[in-house]
Structure formats: structure tokens, C-alpha cells
Amino acid sequence: MRETFKNQELEARFQKDGYVEVPFLKPEEVEMLKKYYFDTLEESGGRLGPEDEKYQSDAEITYDFTFIDKNSDYKQQVFDMITKSFESRVDHYLADYKPIIANFIRKKEDGGEVPLHQNWAFADEHKCATVSIWCPLVDSNKENGTLEVVPGSHKRFGEVRGPMIKSELFGIQQEIIDRHMVPVETKAGNSVILDDSIIHYSSPNQTDGLRLAIQLILIPKEENSIHFHMDLSKDRSTVEVLEVDKDFYMKFNPWKKPSEEIKRVRSFKYEPFDMTIEEFEAKMSQPRFDDLSVKSQSAEVLDHNTEPIEVRARQTSFWSKLKSKLTKA
Numbered sequence: 113m114r115e116t117f118k119n120q121e122l123e124a125r126f127q128k129d130g131y132v133e134v135p136f137l138k139p140e141e142v143e144m145l146k147k148y149y150f151d152t153l154e155e156s157g158g159r160l161g162p163e164d165e166k167y168q169s170d171a172e173i174t175y176d177f178t179f180i181d182k183n184s185d186y187k188q189q190v191f192d193m194i195t196k197s198f199e200s201r202v203d204h205y206l207a208d209y210k211p212i213i214a215n216f217i218r219k220k221e222d223g224g225e226v227p228l229h230q231n232w233a234f235a236d237e238h239k240c241a242t243v244s245i246w247c248p249l250v251d252s253n254k255e256n257g258t259l260e261v262v263p264g265s266h267k268r269f270g271e272v273r274g275p276m277i278k279s280e281l282f283g284i285q286q287e288i289i290d291r292h293m294v295p296v297e298t299k300a301g302n303s304v305i306l307d308d309s310i311i312h313y314s315s316p317n318q319t320d321g322l323r324l325a326i327q328l329i330l331i332p333k334e335e336n337s338i339h340f341h342m343d344l345s346k347d348r349s350t351v352e353v354l355e356v357d358k359d360f361y362m363k364f365n366p367w368k369k370p371s372e373e374i375k376r377v378r379s380f381k382y383e384p385f386d387m388t389i390e391e392f393e394a395k396m397s398q399p400r401f402d403d404l405s406v407k408s409q410s411a412e413v414l415d416h417n418t419e420p421i422e423v424r425a426r427q428t429s430f431w432s433k434l435k436s437k438l439t440k441a
């Protein structure tokens with residue numbers, strides 16, 4: 113496995129827990145980035161939403177998040193500012209990583225829950241880890257909705273993750289939150305560097321103060337970035353693997369089908385399935401999906417000219433559930 117951290121002690125902690133907490137920005141840098149956020153906010157184009165693509169969804173997004181901003185010039189400006197400000201610390205901690213997505217994440221007072229999730233897959237996780245640097249610009253705690261994680265849950269669940277692919281944890285989110293989530297309370301300017309496959313969550317900001325954080329997603333420099341796409345209007349059990357780069361995400365709309373011009377490198381059969389809390393808990397002590405002894409859910413290629421290969425077929429009530437969540441208007 114390619115290493116993620118230059119420092120062996122951080123690497124060992126990251127491999128064990130799926131995240132580490134490190135000092136990151138100086139107080140004056142925190143203040144500068146906070147000021148930058150508010151000074152440029154008027155350039156934001158507002159949030160994209162499912163309704164822009166004529167979808168109805170009951171999953172309302174209640175936090176501000178650069179990734180879904182309608183103005184791609186604003187997103188680019190934010191990306192440039194964050195990557196420049198983080199560059200020397202990224203090089204200090206990480207073993208040759210390049211940034212692909214940068215976000216400010218703001219929870220206003222009394223809102224902004226980020227549902228339990230794993231970040232999408234951004235590169236081949238059998239070869240490497242992709243990371244998010246999560247850096248709060250205010251002291252973060254349970255009350256203002258700090259980041260919470262399930263320690264050790266990285267690379268065990270959701271091997272195939274993308275915006276149109278339902279997570280096997282969908283039906284047990286609340287049980288995982290109640291039983292396994294650990295808040296990471298940290299000071300402004302510290303960072304939590306997490307494996308993008310770790311299960312994480314953040315609760316609403318229940319204070320009347322600001323909860324503003326930065327997320328920078330990075331992949332190893334030598335890796336191509338990938339994006340798993342399932343076309344829900346076609347075959348609902350085939351995942352296409354798109355080869356993408358940071359510009360793809362700059363213009364990305366999670367509710368829009370990626371252009372046919374984007375290179376498809378392969379596809380494979382994948383049947384979304386549901387997991388019970390008992391299965392979840394048992395899996396926490398089993399080998400990770402990047403362990404060579406574990407059968408991969410994403411490694412078997414489905415050539416467009418051949419018959420589908422059944423990789424995993426589990427009976428699921430997924431489509432009936434999804435229909436009630438997401439319906440074309």
C-alpha cells in the first residue's frame with residue numbers, strides 16, 4: 113500500500129483509525145481565510161439543487177458548501193486561495209498529494225446537519241488512500257456541529273461510492289450515529305486529515321456562533337482521479353468508471369449526468385444492497401476491502417461488448433426506497 117503520510121507515526125495512526133488530528137494553520141492564517149470567505153461571498157452564485165435539474169428530493173442540504181455553488185469562477189477562486197494557503201503544510205504532512213476539490217463549509221446558526229456519509233471514491237482505493245483535510249476556522253465542538261467519525265471504519269464499507277450510488281449504510285445511519293460516532297473537538301487552525309472512505313457525520317450547529325470550516329480533498333500525485341457513475345435512467349446495476357480531473361469537479365453538478373465526452377475507462381456490475389447493524393458491527397473487525405484476500409466489488413471489468421459479469425447480487429428493496437426519495441418532476 114502506498115503511504116499517505118511522510119511521518120511514520122502519523123501513518124500508523126492513520127492506517128489504524130482512518131484519521132489523524134494535526135496542527136495546521138497559524139492564527140493569522142485562520143483570520144485571513146475567514147476574512148477572505150466573507151469578503152468574496154457576494155461572488156457566490158448560490159447553491160445548486162436537485163430542483164435545477166427537475167428532480168424532487170426530500171434530502172435538503174442545509175449548509176453552505178462551495179462544491180455545489182452555481183458560479184464555477186467563484187469555485188475556482190476559492191480553490192486557488194485554499195490550495196495556496198495550505199500548500200506548505202500539505203507538503204509537510206503528506207507524501208506527494210495533489211488537490212482536486214476545495215470547499216468552505218458553513219453551518220449557519222441552528223442548522224447545517226451533514227448526514228452520515230463517506231466521501232466519494234476519487235482514485236483507486238486498492239492502491240492508495242485519498243484524503244480530506246478538514247480544517248475548522250473556529251474552535252469546533254459538539255455544540256456547534258464539529259466533525260464526527262467512526263474510528264477504524266475506513267476501507268470497510270462503500271467500496272463503490274458516487275453521487276448516484278446508494279450506500280449500503282443508508283438504512284442504518286441513525287443506529288451508527290447513536291452507537292459508534294465520535295466527535296472530534298478541535299481548535300481553530302488544527303486539521304483532521306481523514307481517509308475519504310471513513311464514515312463521518314456532523315450534527316446541526318446549536319449555537320448562535322459561526323461554524324466555518326475548510327475541506328481540501330487530495331489524491332496521490334501519480335494517480336488519475338476517477339468518478340463512479342451509475343446511470344439511473346439506464347441499467348441500474350452498471351457502474352461506469354470515468355477518468356476525471358479537478359476541472360471536472362469545478363463544473364460538477366451532482367444532479368446532472370456527466371457529459372458523454374468524459375473518458376469512460378471501464379465499467380462493472382454492481383448491485384446496491386442494504387446492510388444490517390449486526391452486519392456492520394461484524395464487518396468492523398474483518399479485513400478491509402483493500403486487503404488482498406478480500407474479493408473486490410469494483411475490480412472486475414465489464415467490457416461493453418460482453419455479457420455482464422455478476423460481481424455481487426444481493427436482494428434489495430433499494431429501488432422502491434429510492435423511488436420515494438427521488439422522483440423526476
Ligand SMILES: O=C(O)CCC(=O)C(=O)O
Pocket residue numbers: 217226231244246257258259312313314325327
Ligand atoms: O464540515 C462538516 O461539518 C462536514 C465535513 C465533511 O463531511 C467532510 O469534510 O467530508
